[in-house]
Amino acid sequence: MGAKIKEFLERRKELLNDRNAAELQHKKGKLTARERLKYLLDNDSFAEINSFAETQSKELDARKKAGDGVVTGYGTINKRAVYIYAQDFSFMGGSMGEAHNEKIADVIELALKNGCPCIGLLDSGGARIQEGVAALDAGGKIFQLNTTASGIIPQISAILGPCAGIAVYSPALTDFIFMVDKTSYMFITGPDVIKTVTGEIIDFERLGGARQHNEKSGVAHFMADNEKDCLDMIKVLLGYLPQNNLEGPPYHASDSPSRETKKLEAFVPEDPKKTYDIKEVIAEIFDRHSFFEVQGSHAANAVVGFARLNGYVVGVVANQPKVLAGCLDINSSSKIARFVRLCDCFNIPLINLVDVTGYLPGTEQEHNGIIRHGAKVLFAYSEATVPKISLVLRKAYGGAYIALVSKDMGFDKVLAWPIAEIAVMGAEQAVSIVNRDEINKNPKARAELARQYSEKYLNPYAAAKLGKVDMIIEPRETRIALAKCLEMIISKREKKPAKKHANMPL
Amino acid sequence: MEELVVKVDGKEYKVFVEETEEGKILVHCGSDVYEVETKKDAENSAVERLQRKQVAEEGKIEILAPLPGIIYEIKAKEGSNVKQGQSLFTLMAMKMENDITAPREGILKEIKVKKNDNVNKGDVLAVLE
Numbered sequence: 252m253g254a255k256i257k258e259f260l261e262r263r264k265e266l267l268n269d270r271n272a273a274e275l276q277h278k279k280g281k282l283t284a285r286e287r288l289k290y291l292l293d294n295d296s297f298a299e300i301n302s303f304a305e306t307q308s309k310e311l312d313a314r315k316k317a318g319d320g321v322v323t324g325y326g327t328i329n330k331r332a333v334y335i336y337a338q339d340f341s342f343m344g345g346s347m348g349e350a351h352n353e354k355i356a357d358v359i360e361l362a363l364k365n366g367c368p369c370i371g372l373l374d375s376g377g378a379r380i381q382e383g384v385a386a387l388d389a390g391g392k393i394f395q396l397n398t399t400a401s402g403i404i405p406q407i408s409a410i411l412g413p414c415a416g417i418a419v420y421s422p423a424l425t426d427f428i429f430m431v432d433k434t435s436y437m438f439i440t441g442p443d444v445i446k447t448v449t450g451e452i453i454d455f456e457r458l459g460g461a462r463q464h465n466e467k468s469g470v471a472h473f474m475a476d477n478e479k480d481c482l483d484m485i486k487v488l489l490g491y492l493p494q495n496n497l498e499g500p501p502y503h504a505s506d507s508p509s510r511e512t513k514k515l516e517a518f519v520p521e522d523p524k525k526t527y528d529i530k531e532v533i534a535e536i537f538d539r540h541s542f543f544e545v546q547g548s549h550a551a552n553a554v555v556g557f558a559r560l561n562g563y564v565v566g567v568v569a570n571q572p573k574v575l576a577g578c579l580d581i582n583s584s585s586k587i588a589r590f591v592r593l594c595d596c597f598n599i600p601l602i603n604l605v606d607v608t609g610y611l612p613g614t615e616q617e618h619n620g621i622i623r624h625g626a627k628v629l630f631a632y633s634e635a636t637v638p639k640i641s642l643v644l645r646k647a648y649g650g651a652y653i654a655l656v657s658k659d660m661g662f663d664k665v666l667a668w669p670i671a672e673i674a675v676m677g678a679e680q681a682v683s684i685v686n687r688d689e690i691n692k693n694p695k696a697r698a699e700l701a702r703q704y705s706e707k708y709l710n711p712y713a714a715a716k717l718g719k720v721d722m723i724i725e726p727r728e729t730r731i732a733l734a735k736c737l738e739m740i741i742s743k744r745e746k747k748p749a750k751k752h753a754n755m756p757l
Numbered sequence: 758m759e760e761l762v763v764k765v766d767g768k769e770y771k772v773f774v775e776e777t778e779e780g781k782i783l784v785h786c787g788s789d790v791y792e793v794e795t796k797k798d799a800e801n802s803a804v805e806r807l808q809r810k811q812v813a814e815e816g817k818i819e820i821l822a823p824l825p826g827i828i829y830e831i832k833a834k835e836g837s838n839v840k841q842g843q844s845l846f847t848l849m850a851m852k853m854e855n856d857i858t859a860p861r862e863g864i865l866k867e868i869k870v871k872k873n874d875n876v877n878k879g880d881v882l883a884v885l886e
Contacts, residue, residue, distance in 0.1 A: 443759075524854045575824055576851035608852045613825050615878060646852075677852050 266302055266317050272341035281412065281434060282478055284322045284337035287372050291482045292326035292335070299324040301357060304350045308382050316342055319350040320375075323358040325367075328486055331494065334362035337372040340412050345375030347417050348382045352389030355421075359396040359406075366495035368405040370485065371425070377416025390417040397424035402596040405492045409481055410435040410471070413455060426593055427488065427545075428471040430461035431481050437464055437471070462548075469549040469582060487543060491557040491564050492597055499598050500564035506538035508561035508734035515726035519606075521670050523645050526572040529554055532604060532644070533567060536560075536730050542567065545590060550582035551575075555590040560602070561734040563741065566594035568655070569604035579651055580611040581624040588627035595635035600737060603641040603662075608677065609651045626756040628654045633661055634753060636745040640736050642729065643667040643711065643720075648676055658719050663743065664736040666722045667711035668729075673720070674708040681708075758785075818860055818885045822876040826850025833859075835868045839885070846870075846882055859885060 272283040282290065288297055303317045320342035325334055336358050338345040347355075355371070362369035378386045400406060401424065408422030409429040413436040422428050422437075430437070438459035445451050445458070457463065464471035473488075475481035493500045518531050533542050537558035544556035552575040558567050568587055570577030579587075594601050610616070610625055632639065632654065640663060641656045652673060658665050667673065675681065678701040682690065686700050707713070714720045724732045758775045773785040784791045830847035833839055839859040846857040859865075866886040870876060 524849075524852065526853055526856060572853065573856075576853040576855055578824070578851050611824070611851070613878065 262303075262317070272339055275341045279434070280477070281340070281374070283341070284339040284372065284374070287337050287411070287478070287482065288322060288324075288326070288335065290479060291370075291372075291485065292328060292333075293330065297324055297326040300361075301354045304354055306348045306350050306379075306382065308348065308385075310381050311348075314343065318342075319348055319354065320345055321347075321351045321354050323354045325361070328489055331489065332365070332367045333370055333489070334358045334365070334367055335370045335372070338374045338418075340374040343379060345373075345412065345418070346379035347375055347377060347386060347390060348379035349385040349389045351379070352386065352393055352417075356389065356392045356396050359393065359400055362404050362406075363396065363400045366404060366497065368407065368489060368492065368494065369400065369425075371406075371408045371422065373408060373410050373414050373418050373422060374412035375414055375418040377414070377418050387417075390421075393417070393421050394424060397421055401426070402496060404495045405489075405597065407485055407488065409485060410437055410461075411478060411481070412436075413441075415439065415441055423470065427473065428464075429473045429475060429481050429484060430464055430471045431475050431478055432461045434478070435461050465546070466548040469546060469586060472546050474548070488557075491543060491599075496596055496598070502562050502564075503559065504562040505541060505559055506561075509731055511727045512536055512730045513727045515729055519644055519668075519670075519726065523670075523672060526576070528573050529569045529571045529577070529604060529606070533558065533569060536604075536733065537565075537567070538562065546586055550580070550586045552577050552580065553583035553587050555586060557599070560730075560737055563737060564599055565737065566590060566599045566601045567604065568601060570607040570655075572606055575611070577607050578609065578611040579607060579625060579628065579654065580616055581619055581621050584621070584624045584628050588631040591628075591631040591635055595631075595637050598637060600638035600741065601632075601635065601640070602733060602737075603639075603655050604644060605641060605647050605651075605655045606644040607648070607651045607655070608646050609649050623756050625650070625654070629660070630753075630755050634747075634755075635661070636743075636747065638663055638737065638740040638743045640664045640666070640733065640740075642733065643671040643673060645670055645672060647671065647673045658721075663740045664722075665714075665720050666724055666729075666732055666736065667714070667720045668726055669711065669723060671711040671720075671723075672709040673711055673714040678702075678705045678709060816886065817866070818863070819881045820845065820857065820860070820883045820885060822848060822878055822880045822882055823857070824848065824850040824855060825877050826855070826875075828870045828872055828874045828876060828882075829854060831868060831870070831872060833865050833868075835865055837865050839863060839865050848876070857882060861885070 269283050269285050276283050301323055305315045305317055305319050320339045321336055323336040336355050359369050378390055406425035407427045408425045411431060415438055419437045436455045436459045442453055442455060442458055445453060461474045465474040473484055475484055491500055512535050514535050515532060519527055537560050541559040542556055552571050554569045554571050556567055558565055610621060643656055647656050653660055656662060656665055681704050682700040690697050711720050711723050715723060722732060758773045761772050761774055763770050763772055770786055775783045782793050784793055827849045828846060829849040833845045841859055841861045843859045844856050845859055848855045848857055863885040865883055867884040869881050869883060
């Protein structure tokens with residue numbers, strides 16, 4: 252064997268040597284970058300690129316290493332192509348130097364050019380301080396590419412360690428963030444900086460742990476118990492997404508479209524004051540075991556996620572009467588709007604299951620900008636050109652009706668159960684306003700007036716007479732009817748005027 | 758590693774303080790490394806206080822109103838044992854009867870509302886111990 256080939260083999264051996272990394276990571280219950288790639292990708296599908304890139308910084312001459320702390324390349328997951336990068340925390344804390352960042356930028360650019368999803372496995376404390384502005388600027392390049400690729404290819408980020416700075420802002424620009432309970436953390440400034448600046452003492456977990464970001468902040472979309480679970484969940488998620496915005500999501504026939512949904516009548520109480528769990532309803536309507544919830548712990552008064560209906564991937568948006576009466580508030584509005592826009596980007600039809608009295612009243616909501624945040628829901632639905640179906644289970648009042656049901660705002664097909672109440676407001680509130688004088692004169696008339704209002708307006712027929720409801724269906728026909736509606740409009744094409752971009756309320 | 762400037766006999770030194778995994782504190786000054794002993798400083802005791810407070814919170818939980826509304830029904834008695842997930846109140850809000858359940862097992866130490874009370878979001882409904 253020639254000396255040059257021998258030297259190359261030596262170098263390659265060194266490159267693939269994972270021993271130090273394994274020692275460090277395994278102690279913390281974590282996998283190394285290469286182990287993560289091996290677990291996530293199909294066998295032998297990984298092709299590494301830029302593996303000899305290293306830092307140009309003179310200061311780091313003694314510590315530099317081929318690869319610069321990130322493994323990048325291409326592979327397949329369930330035989331579908333993905334571009335991927337995995338940061339190596341054992342090399343300078345996964346810090347993002349110039350070469351490191353250029354490598355990540357490269358892989359996003361390739362994913363974009365080739366129309367494949369891009370997956371980031373992050374484990375980095377942020378910019379590499381020793382490389383100064385050069386590292387920061389290359390971070391800017393990542394942000395620029397994340398943004399350019401947004402809406403063209405799915406971008407998925409898994410936070411697999413303590414991440415800060417660039418290492419959290421790049422994920423924030425992508426479509427989905429996964430976190431692992433007790434091992435991943437995200438923050439802009441860590442506990443040490445907070446302590447010196449404001450004196451506040453807080454630990455990693457309570458500042459930026461997986462639970463905080465999945466429940467409170469809504470920064471993350473999924474929480475896994477451990478790393479392998481997390482990587483498995485990424486595989487599941489990819490099964491609902493197309494490769495890029497020019498394709499449809501993968502189709503898998505999985506359940507009969509003519510199955511009757513007999514349990515629904517028992518799940519949803521006829522008395523509109525009673526609560527129930529909408530997730531039981533979702534499980535009964537859509538293909539068996541197909542519902543994959545997104546942001547399940549954040550703003551749980553709205554439920555969003557992917558499911559299949561007669562094999563077609565759909566985005567489900569539903570009110571959850573069990574939590575906060577299923578009301579629309581600031582957090583649930585932002586959650587719904589973001590999900591609707593994601594589905595619209597990737598040609599995923601939307602199905603709404605509506606049972607809501609409206610937006611949450613009160614100064615807390617008003618002063619924090621429910622008008623601005625609630626408007627996001629209107630904006631997202633109005634803008635979305637994918638097939639949009641809305642089913643009113645029980646209540647659809649006022650502003651919430653317009654947001655989630657209105658045909659004139661752009662819902663293609665509107666269905667309602669016979670127990671649906673579609674009106675401007677409930678009976679008590681309505682008569683207090685409409686019949687104010689009459690009730691002032693004779694308070695006893697209130698009950699009778701409310702009964703008359705209910706009879707006249709609190710049903711699906713008033714809306715159906717105006718053509719605002721296409722079908723009134725029995726609960727057991729729900730799956731069949733939704734499957735038919737979806738088939739009817741799945742090939743829908745709608746063109747909006749070309750523009751630079753819209754100015755969505757933020 | 759944390760960078761500090763220390764003044765000894767009027768002269769300033771730039772040092773780096775490192776805490777090892779075994780909990781030793783090492784001070785790097787130029788090319789010299791010193792191991793030092795530390796007293797429990799104010800910050801450490803603040804952390805301890807915070808932890809103690811957390812334990813107290815774990816022992817006693819205030820059950821708050823998640824929505825502004827009217828107490829429609831009180832379903833548990835003061836002083837009774839309640840199970841996790843047991844329904845304690847029905848809060849009429851957003852035209853619905855919302856179930857307020859016990860976040861964990863415990864004794865319902867105090868009920869702070871009466872039937873038909875108007876409550877705001879965040880008002881204390883009961884104390885669980």
